[in-house]
Amino acid sequence: MNSYVDTVFNEDALAGLARIPDASIDLILTDPPYGLGKDYGNDSDKQASVDYLAWTERWIDAALPKLKASGSLYIFLTWRYSPEIFVMLKQRMTMLNEIIWDRRVPSMGGSVRSFTSVHDTIGFFAKAKGHYFDLDAVRIPYDAATKKARSRAIFVGAKWLELGYNPKDLWSVSRLHKENPERADHPTQKPLEIIERMVRASCPPGGVILDPFMGSGTTAIAAKRCGRHFVGFELNPDYCQIIETRLASPEAELLVQSNAPTEPVRAKIPEVKNRKKGRKSLKKLETSEAEPQLEIQMELSQQVLDL
Numbered sequence: 001m002n003s004y005v006d007t008v009f010n011e012d013a014l015a016g017l018a019r020i021p022d023a024s025i026d027l028i029l030t031d032p033p034y035g036l037g038k039d040y041g042n043d044s045d046k047q048a049s050v051d052y053l054a055w056t057e058r059w060i061d062a063a064l065p066k067l068k069a070s071g072s073l074y075i076f077l078t079w080r081y082s083p084e085i086f087v088m089l090k091q092r093m094t095m096l097n098e099i100i101w102d103r104r105v106p107s108m109g110g111s112v113r114s115f116t117s118v119h120d121t122i123g124f125f126a127k128a129k130g131h132y133f134d135l136d137a138v139r140i141p142y143d144a145a146t147k148k149a150r151s152r153a154i155f156v157g158a159k160w161l162e163l164g165y166n167p168k169d170l171w172s173v174s175r176l177h178k179e180n181p182e183r184a185d186h187p188t189q190k191p192l193e194i195i196e197r198m199v200r201a202s203c204p205p206g207g208v209i210l211d212p213f214m215g216s217g218t219t220a221i222a223a224k225r226c227g228r229h230f231v232g233f234e235l236n237p238d239y240c241q242i243i244e245t246r247l248a249s250p251e252a253e254l255l256v257q258s259n260a261p262t263e264p265v266r267a268k269i270p271e272v273k274n275r276k277k278g279r280k281s282l283k284k285l286e287t288s289e290a291e292p293q294l295e296i297q298m299e300l301s302q303q304v305l306d307l
């Protein structure tokens with residue numbers, strides 16, 4: 001195995017990518033800065049629009065030659081720059097899907113001059129015809145009642161009914177609340193549930209996944225849990241420390257073989273001990289810890305209203 005594999009380098013992606021051999025990567029799965037001014041402990045998300053797009057084109061051109069002919073790419077974006085970046089990628093690759101990640105954000109005020117944005121836009125692209133895609137690894141099984149209801153002769157023995165259906169391009173998965181044991185100290189950490197689906201569908205077992213912008217290392221953890229390899233870069237040394245901790249967690253050793261829910265990877269030991277006494281004990285908590293509980297309650301009430 002090459003020396004760079006299963007490593008996250010504390011380094012600028014543009015410099016590091018030059019060392020990865022061309023045509024050595026099965027999947028690029030990445031979540032670059034959005035150009036929205038987020039604080040990653042550096043200025044990477046604070047570029048002017050024109051500089052941000054020029055920089056995006058530079059890293060895309062440095063990363064794409066690393067893909068094998070059978071390779072593909074997932075990229076997390078927001079509505080603000082997805083039109084421009086999708087055009088860049090469509091000039092270089094074949095677009096397969098625009099996936100909408102509904103972050104299940106509760107309704108609570110928000111913008112007063114436009115609609116509230118609650119989704120990420122994910123682009124899925126293939127380098128060439130014949131790209132790797134394992135649908136069976138990500139099918140969603142039907143429950144017993146649905147299977148029974150589809151009992152007409154034409155359905156009996158149908159593969160899709162036995163093994164489950166193809167996930168649609170709208171993915172409704174809650175963002176990671178501060179309380180979630182999976183949550184690390186990173187402002188835009190992605191849920192493993194989403195990343196693991198991409199890994200199982202689009203990287204063969206034992207293959208190598210490249211993420212030039214690792215953040216808290218979700219791509220690396222997902223690769224490890226799914227029996228794949230990873231390589232990537234992250235500018236912020238504190239986030240590199242988080243990645244090391246997450247990779248060393250016992251849950252990172254779990255081999256995820258299906259879509260069934262698994263134990264979350266714990267990013268930290270929960271500090272809040274006394275939750276039994278409800279409102280009184282809540283008052284004793286720091287505001288930053290109390291807020292997510294309220295958020296969850298609001299989200300539950302919203303779900304009830306939605307029903």
Ligand SMILES: C[S@@+](CC[C@H](N)C(=O)[O-])C[C@H]1O[C@@H](n2cnc3c(N)ncnc32)[C@H](O)[C@@H]1O
Pocket residue numbers: 011012013014030031032033034040042044186188189190191212213214215216217218219233234235236239
């Ligand atoms: C959107 S976040 C990635 C979050 C990640 N998907 C997760 O689940 O934690 C983007 C990350 O890219 C890092 N970054 C920004 N510019 C970079 C560069 N030139 N090279 C390497 N990392 C960079 C930022 O520090 C930030 O942590």
